[in-house]
Amino acid sequence: MRTTENVICITCPKGCTLEVLKDGESILEIRQGCKKGHSYVQQELTDPRRMVASTVKIRGALHPLLPVYTLAPFPKGKILELMKALRAMQVDSPVKTGQVVLPNALDTGIDIIASRDM
Numbered sequence: 001m002r003t004t005e006n007v008i009c010i011t012c013p014k015g016c017t018l019e020v021l022k023d024g025e026s027i028l029e030i031r032q033g034c035k036k037g038h039s040y041v042q043q044e045l046t047d048p049r050r051m052v053a054s055t056v057k058i059r060g061a062l063h064p065l066l067p068v069y070t071l072a073p074f075p076k077g078k079i080l081e082l083m084k085a086l087r088a089m090q091v092d093s094p095v096k097t098g099q100v101v102l103p104n105a106l107d108t109g110i111d112i113i114a115s116r117d118m
């Protein structure tokens with residue numbers, strides 16, 4: 001069955017609304033927007049991902065929490081599980097900016113890294 005869906009592109013500050021013509025799960029046509037927007041819609045409708053920033057507990061540092069983030073956009077459906085994993089873990093100081101604190105998080109191939117020295 002053919003349907004039309006509107007997707008707001010968040011790739012740049014313009015925030016265009018793109019019209020997506022679908023047949024079931026297949027994308028037939030994307031109207032409006034630029035090339036980047038079309039790639040965004042393809043990704044968003046097949047494998048949505050987001051950058052994630054959070055904190056993990058750190059032992060022996062000035063502050064109790066170390067800011068961390070995903071090195072690449074993380075699968076949206078696994079973000080809740082990632083947050084639980086980050087909440088459960090603890091690292092030891094010293095930690096350097098860019099240091100991997102959780103490699104291959106949830107078998108996604110995406111590392112979680114420290115965003116500051118501590």
Ligand code: SF4
Binds near residue numbers: 011012013015036
């Ligand atoms: S479609 Fe292109 S111009 Fe519009 S918000 Fe997306 S990236 Fe920006």
